[in-house]
Amino acid sequence: MKQSFTILAGAVVAVAMAGTVIAQSDGDKAAEAAQDAREAQMDLYAFNLGLLGDMAKGAVPYDAAAAQAAAENLAALSALDQSRLWPEGSGEMSIETRAKVDIWDDMDDFTAKADDLMKAAAAMAEVAGTGLEAVQGQMGALGGACGACHKAYRAPES
Amino acid sequence: MKQSFTILAGAVVAVAMAGTVIAQSDGDKAAEAAQDAREAQMDLYAFNLGLLGDMAKGAVPYDAAAAQAAAENLAALSALDQSRLWPEGSGEMSIETRAKVDIWDDMDDFTAKADDLMKAAAAMAEVAGTGLEAVQGQMGALGGACGACHKAYRAPES
Numbered sequence: 001m002k003q004s005f006t007i008l009a010g011a012v013v014a015v016a017m018a019g020t021v022i023a024q025s026d027g028d029k030a031a032e033a034a035q036d037a038r039e040a041q042m043d044l045y046a047f048n049l050g051l052l053g054d055m056a057k058g059a060v061p062y063d064a065a066a067a068q069a070a071a072e073n074l075a076a077l078s079a080l081d082q083s084r085l086w087p088e089g090s091g092e093m094s095i096e097t098r099a100k101v102d103i104w105d106d107m108d109d110f111t112a113k114a115d116d117l118m119k120a121a122a123a124m125a126e127v128a129g130t131g132l133e134a135v136q137g138q139m140g141a142l143g144g145a146c147g148a149c150h151k152a153y154r155a156p157e158s
Numbered sequence: 159m160k161q162s163f164t165i166l167a168g169a170v171v172a173v174a175m176a177g178t179v180i181a182q183s184d185g186d187k188a189a190e191a192a193q194d195a196r197e198a199q200m201d202l203y204a205f206n207l208g209l210l211g212d213m214a215k216g217a218v219p220y221d222a223a224a225a226q227a228a229a230e231n232l233a234a235l236s237a238l239d240q241s242r243l244w245p246e247g248s249g250e251m252s253i254e255t256r257a258k259v260d261i262w263d264d265m266d267d268f269t270a271k272a273d274d275l276m277k278a279a280a281a282m283a284e285v286a287g288t289g290l291e292a293v294q295g296q297m298g299a300l301g302g303a304c305g306a307c308h309k310a311y312r313a314p315e316s
Binding site: 044076 | 191198201224234239
């Protein structure tokens with residue numbers, strides 16, 4: 001009895017998966033590809049911002065060249081063309097993501113917040129190699145630009 | 159009897175996990191953070207190169223602005239400072255990665271191959287917006303630069 005139940009359950013799963021594949025439109029696939037790419041973009045922000053943050057709070061020693069490189073990376077990353085990262089239908093109502101649909105309801109504000117990050121990153125890159133105090137002085141604006149967008153447009157972790 | 163076995167097994171797993179945490183050095187954590195960041199870097203290469211490749215082979219219609227944006231993204235990404243992505247001890251003998259240890263045995267050649275990619279991406283960005291034939295004309299050099307590094311320094315999928 002147990003074995004036949006297992007086989008039946010397996011068949012149900014197989015049918016359900018087949019349905020999923022058929023139901024997944026090209027739009028979903030594009031949305032999921034965009035989601036993967038924006039996760040990569042955020043990971044690279046975090047990797048570079050993390051080093052600057054660790055220096056700012058004294059968790060790692062200040063290193064002018066490393067700070068400058070991280071800040072320039074952030075500036076370049078925030079200046080990438082990101083239009084393909086946020087296609088319509090790639091919000092939390094459509095795919096597995098923390099991107100709120102509010103993004104598409106207020107794309108002008110979303111874009112303005114992305115511009116704020118680009119400006120804060122450029123300002124950090126202007127001074128990051130000149131000393132620890134300069135890094136510390138720019139961290140608030142840079143972290144604030146990240147946080148402002150997350151607060152408005154990122155859903156809580158489920 | 160079954161319950162006591164489950165509890166014992168749980169305790170063994172907990173001890174084993176505690177051992178793993180203790181055994182993981184700061185070096186391992188840095189190596190794994192670097193691995194995550196280089197995966198993100200490769201994902202963003204693929205996301206942008208993928209669009210150019212799809213246009214080149216006719217899978218999606220050529221779009222001058224989109225091709226130009228993708229090519230400029232690739233040029234900017236390949237020009238990022240990547241020194242923190244490849245710390246000593248982050249090869250396949252140390253962590254879960256396809257990065258061969260040959261990278262650190264021949265860092266000059268590895269760096270030269272990264273420079274080749276940067277040049278090929280810059281060349282694509284020079285012309286990508288000018289027409290489909292220009293994109294097709296640069297795809298070989300760009301794909302070749304990716305492939306040359308993968309062939310030498312990326313282990314097969316396990």
